[in-house]
Amino acid sequence: MSATNAGASSEPLLIRGGRIITTTENRVADVLVEGERITAIGEDLPAGQARELDARGLLVLPGCVDPHVHLDTDFGGAKTVDDFTNGTAAAAIGGTTTLINFAMQWPGQTLAQALDAWKGQIEEHPPIVDVGLHMAITDLDYAGSFDELDAITRGGIPSYKVFTAYKGSAMLSDDDLLRVMESAAANDVLVMVHAENGDIVDLLQRRALEQGHTEPRWHAATRPALAEAEATSRVIDIAHLAGASLYVVHVSCAASLERIANARAKGWRVWGETCPQYLFTDESDLERPDFEGAKYVFSPPPRTPADQEALWEGLADGVLSVVATDHVPFTFARDKQLGRDDFSAIPNGAPGIENRLQLMHHFGVRAGRFDLHRMVDLLSTTPARIFGLHPRKGTIAVGADADLVLFDPQRRHTICAATQVSHSDYSLMEGVEVVGSPTLVTVRGRIVVEDGRVVGRPGDGAYVSRAPFDPAAADAPGQPLAVDG
Amino acid sequence: MSATNAGASSEPLLIRGGRIITTTENRVADVLVEGERITAIGEDLPAGQARELDARGLLVLPGCVDPHVHLDTDFGGAKTVDDFTNGTAAAAIGGTTTLINFAMQWPGQTLAQALDAWKGQIEEHPPIVDVGLHMAITDLDYAGSFDELDAITRGGIPSYKVFTAYKGSAMLSDDDLLRVMESAAANDVLVMVHAENGDIVDLLQRRALEQGHTEPRWHAATRPALAEAEATSRVIDIAHLAGASLYVVHVSCAASLERIANARAKGWRVWGETCPQYLFTDESDLERPDFEGAKYVFSPPPRTPADQEALWEGLADGVLSVVATDHVPFTFARDKQLGRDDFSAIPNGAPGIENRLQLMHHFGVRAGRFDLHRMVDLLSTTPARIFGLHPRKGTIAVGADADLVLFDPQRRHTICAATQVSHSDYSLMEGVEVVGSPTLVTVRGRIVVEDGRVVGRPGDGAYVSRAPFDPAAADAPGQPLAVDG
Amino acid sequence: MSATNAGASSEPLLIRGGRIITTTENRVADVLVEGERITAIGEDLPAGQARELDARGLLVLPGCVDPHVHLDTDFGGAKTVDDFTNGTAAAAIGGTTTLINFAMQWPGQTLAQALDAWKGQIEEHPPIVDVGLHMAITDLDYAGSFDELDAITRGGIPSYKVFTAYKGSAMLSDDDLLRVMESAAANDVLVMVHAENGDIVDLLQRRALEQGHTEPRWHAATRPALAEAEATSRVIDIAHLAGASLYVVHVSCAASLERIANARAKGWRVWGETCPQYLFTDESDLERPDFEGAKYVFSPPPRTPADQEALWEGLADGVLSVVATDHVPFTFARDKQLGRDDFSAIPNGAPGIENRLQLMHHFGVRAGRFDLHRMVDLLSTTPARIFGLHPRKGTIAVGADADLVLFDPQRRHTICAATQVSHSDYSLMEGVEVVGSPTLVTVRGRIVVEDGRVVGRPGDGAYVSRAPFDPAAADAPGQPLAVDG
């Protein structure tokens, strides 16, 4: 992992008297930051040349890692409205110091061309937090595709994304899935999957439209939970057949969760992610009047309260490993209107990058669903481990990158599209008040958020190259995934 | 169910002093047969006009039902060598009094055309035991296909067969599978599935051939167990999504068994079948010299000894419900030679219709794996229940069809292709000696096997129309499938 | 098993046109009874000398077997008010044709003395239905006790009863339990256990009384479900250690059920019984005013509605094998008053022998919880199998004892202590109307109930000697208990 940012070196910082929270520790101590990294943790450390920051009464958290983001991305006829500068500003304000964006391969592009284009987008709009890329594969039917793939992964991108959904566009056939899995197994790469049965969704969508059903609620009706669970099982099997490791993105329902739990109980290498929208919205939101249901059109769709409950349990009991955002910032005023007359034409996705930490603190920790340590694990440590960023990111320790969040557990904040950093014009959580917010955020020692406002400059963040996937390091020690016999 | 056979009425029979074995009873008594049915069971029944048959020392079993047979069928470039007359003679000698053949829909045929053609084949070669048909669906892409399907099922064919294997020919897409399942759920039809992932098998076959691997053993290497388990899970999910009931044919491996067990534990309506070839042969048989491995080319392929053991346990503990034969009689001398230079061109299938009862008695009951009651259940009662033949078939009771097997539990028999009734020129069990064989078999009161020789005439059997599928009746009472909550 | 009754031979009967229900069959046929046994089942059987009984529209069920009865028994300061003549009359009216009573060993008696005394009680009050005995062991601390036990079991009593409850009286220590289990394993005997932790119950009772809690509801409060579950687990372990087979009587709660299910899943030889009182009454009944709660004082106590639901599920899914009555007929007017000032002095027990079949038909079958076949299994076939009475009892088949119940599924009956046969002055089900009642009952061909009234005479029933316990025969074929590996 190397930072390409060439900005001026950051000044030393001494964070004084905060309560340091990691996955295992909860202690008051000082943290000294020099030259992008943490160089000491101690009691009453001497300040020396360092600028002192008073963290008394605050939590000091490792910067959050968001591995599921779609900035500056064309999707279903629209383009997401946050570029890498603005999107990473939104990430920063929410306590996220590293995000990983999907480098989608568009029709007609080779994988290498796609990746170059994505790196260009990052250069064009320099980020404020660190940014990595996943290679999202949609077409392998050209000469040399697998050779390109090998080169890409050796170049610091140890994660592929594939789709079983979106028949006719991103969806891969089962034989292509197997080929990707084989490549991943050979290259120490993790395969991420969007698991819904594209064939079945396509049939149900066509049938609904033929019957004149055009409203947003048909988005959920044509994407049944069992179609997600089926695809989840299928890809788990194909990955295991190939000896590959699998990460199931945006798990939305109890049925899929069951499949992941079964595989993990057998010692298969499978990890699951969910997102706040699956914990806080349900299918009834799609029925909101005045076409507002379109705001809740993302895939998989919101499910039922029982599914929400199952996901919370999955976060607490370890079946799920990560909470990411699947931030897909469209506007309601313009982008979502594309599907006024046809739910299947509504661009899929919703914003969310800047409220993840607040929501998990308020509704997770304060509500007693899990503790601060588990919150840090789900938002920072485990995503850093899984995606080749640990031990430089994902924890607070001597030698680690100084990606830090000073978090005021009492500070109140009302979520509101009008005041959010993202350029999307709505929020799924509009009007919700949470207790607890970041006040100051550093990225490799540079202060990018101060007093709850973005102060970072483009280029404070950098593109990060990541280490090869290592299943033994993907979970915290002491929670080893059982080995398949 | 109505018999269309117009033959002369059978004479009354009094089967004297045999030991009647049903799924629950084991008692010595006389059985009186009048006018095709059992009219009394008792001690020292008066003979009246009936011909007396001395069954002392013999078991009296309900005639076996074989729900998985391919007579007179074009398959992969060859045609199975037993027509409905000869094939049912082979069934009879083995104690099978009803078989159900697959009515395959060939390219260019509508379903109705296919069914008419199959009924014509039966009329052309009148059977010696009763014969039913399953509708095997391979093409729904024509106007009126589903209307035809409805008519067919209302006409006494309450079971469809679909394939996830055989990409490019019989394989259905997932959306077509869903449409078939929905039709089945609406029509009280059971869906039978050959579950292997056709996409994956096709990829592996092409790759093997590209690498110059042409020998029979590559048949197994390109059809991994997990590709069967995956397809099994997938079709279970699609069936459940549609509210349909599912019957998984020829389960070959522990991995598939696990999926069926999980679904049944959740109360989902799934039943599993295995066949003797999966209990007695394994993948090493494909390596037999002089191309003899080709005899063992059937799909799914033979697996490992551990899979055999798992299947035996599945038969004993109830995860599996039926032992059928998947009788696909090709010749080694001619048909199997088609694949001399390309394992994928070897016609898939093997004979087996006439030894099922002997093998289950010898290796199941005598080996202590299950008792006589369970043997009757697996070979007769449960297939009769599942496929709409019970209570007329599948048991010994007053009012039931007089389909009876007198079975000598001490009679020795050596399995040998040279002496078998089937026209296939080989047997998977060549040279195996079993203890216990049928000596006399009746079909609706007509004696079709006597002293171990076929004496029935064409037309002693008849085409049977079957009752709609009823999940509540598919299992024996006292073994209710849990209801899905 | 031999009948000691020397009464006049019964006349032949021809039961015409009833619907015969066994665990697997459901067919209309005639049943011919000659010389105590069924000699033919058929269509339009010739009547010959037999008296014809018109059973059209009625069900013909195998006579029920009640393996848990306490007639003529001293218990906690009172004596049950039904002797073997009256108690068996009550059994008969309810469709029970065989009951098994506990031969309690009283303080000071040897086992042999106890058994002699119990046989004397039967002779003194000759029964109307067949009667067997279990040996209830409370004291082994005398020379020759185990030799006596061996002799008793060889004499046709293949079931012991032991108690972990009732500290200071019937309760055995764990080492005595082990010794009994070893004796049982050596003698092909089944051990029945009343499983509650006597130590814990005793502590809680003493503490409650010290605190001035004397009302009936403290009966339940001092016998927690977990104290039953604990004892259940413990005795399962001790039985398994000794290689013995175990039958847990009157399972009352989900917690115990779980233990039995776990053991059975491991293939351990454990069977569970529940009783109607645990399905229909709950702990709130103990709070009935005017000391009426005392009617519901039996052990284990009534539990919660959730426990009731778990028991119903256990009956449907096979974790439980038998519904018995634990008929302990005390009077409210006299016997229950003994505990006016001290709940622990209330004689434990309640009547119930004559309504079991009605209740299981009405609330089990008619309510859709299980079917007629399973009802017959729970009330007749499985208890006959477990307790060495099958194949003579527990089914309808040629050669079996003619213990038959003609059951009118539409006949209405209101349960009422004033009109019951038992001499108890109350019923737990007072005022409940059920649909479906026995109209005629035979015991070995003798009519003992006709038109819903007892017409049998003392001596129509007889003491029955039973076959050794055989675990392989204890369950219906096709439901083999897994074998411990």
Place this chain on the structure above:
Amino acid sequence: MSATNAGASSEPLLIRGGRIITTTENRVADVLVEGERITAIGEDLPAGQARELDARGLLVLPGCVDPHVHLDTDFGGAKTVDDFTNGTAAAAIGGTTTLINFAMQWPGQTLAQALDAWKGQIEEHPPIVDVGLHMAITDLDYAGSFDELDAITRGGIPSYKVFTAYKGSAMLSDDDLLRVMESAAANDVLVMVHAENGDIVDLLQRRALEQGHTEPRWHAATRPALAEAEATSRVIDIAHLAGASLYVVHVSCAASLERIANARAKGWRVWGETCPQYLFTDESDLERPDFEGAKYVFSPPPRTPADQEALWEGLADGVLSVVATDHVPFTFARDKQLGRDDFSAIPNGAPGIENRLQLMHHFGVRAGRFDLHRMVDLLSTTPARIFGLHPRKGTIAVGADADLVLFDPQRRHTICAATQVSHSDYSLMEGVEVVGSPTLVTVRGRIVVEDGRVVGRPGDGAYVSRAPFDPAAADAPGQPLAVDG
């Protein structure tokens, strides 16, 4: 927790360049120790006044915690040969910086008297590492016993020990167990249990001796695994009934492990410990010639290789939480000879306190059974958490006690009774060579082992008072025990 040691203050230490291993971290850094605690962790920390220790190439581990020790204890007719000074020296050399001894209540003593006596023993032989006490309860049958218990726990002893074994001496009845559990639940105390069924063991021992079986191998034959599993289940139930938390000491067999796993899966508060002797010796060791089998007489007895394997899996998968030693140092030459003619008279126990870390490193980590993090968890962090010592002990963090082990992962050591610190004259692991040993050990900043030799003085260690038991803190965060619903 307060240290009562009044020794001279320790000098500051700077441990330079070691690899710090905690349950989650693995990093090279310096550790600064001032005034008994760790005050800074950092890169290139300034030495100031501190003595520098070169730890390059070494692991820096948190000092191990051994919660299962019997120093200076009368047991079965003999007295363990290590007092608190020598026993803690042996602990120190093995990397253990805190041990918890059982304060046994002897016949005739009240609990308070017993505790006073134990504290006196510690004062008499001042320890070299820190020492806590568990209150081992054997007699509650005196006035005021429970009041005493309350006072003891409020005084810093948040753990009771009870026995279901040793009938006639330490064994408690089930009602006393319940009373102890209730007291524990009310006082935030953890109950530790030695779980074997004392009644059954007593019966089997008496029977064996009556039959003339006197050899050591009868020790195992009379203590069957199922008698341990039964008691484990029983005490789990009683604890749950009382709302108490339970810690099962020295789990020896797969059967017990299963019970603990089941309870934990239900969210019940149960933790399990095993000891090296159950991982490395088996029942065949009891048959060693020349009475050497007597060395392996401890309770529960050594089991089978399959049990060893199950225990290793339990350590890896989290069913077991702690490896302790159950150090019971008797001599073979004198103490074990007491049972020459009667296996039941052999004093139960074996030495082991000084090799735990070496064995877990060599056979656990080096053999690939678990990693260094899990080793630290099992030997230090989790026992510190469970027994009220965390966050001061059990980790390496700023503010924690400076209990540190410098461990050379390449240093070879051959285990040998002749050179061990314990006064026992034998070792269960005689002649075993391990790779990896402690070289330097500190207790609150005092160096007690240097260059592999004990340099600590009596009084360097101190009696530690512990915090109340907190189930939420007992496991590492991120591994929350499920909450019982």
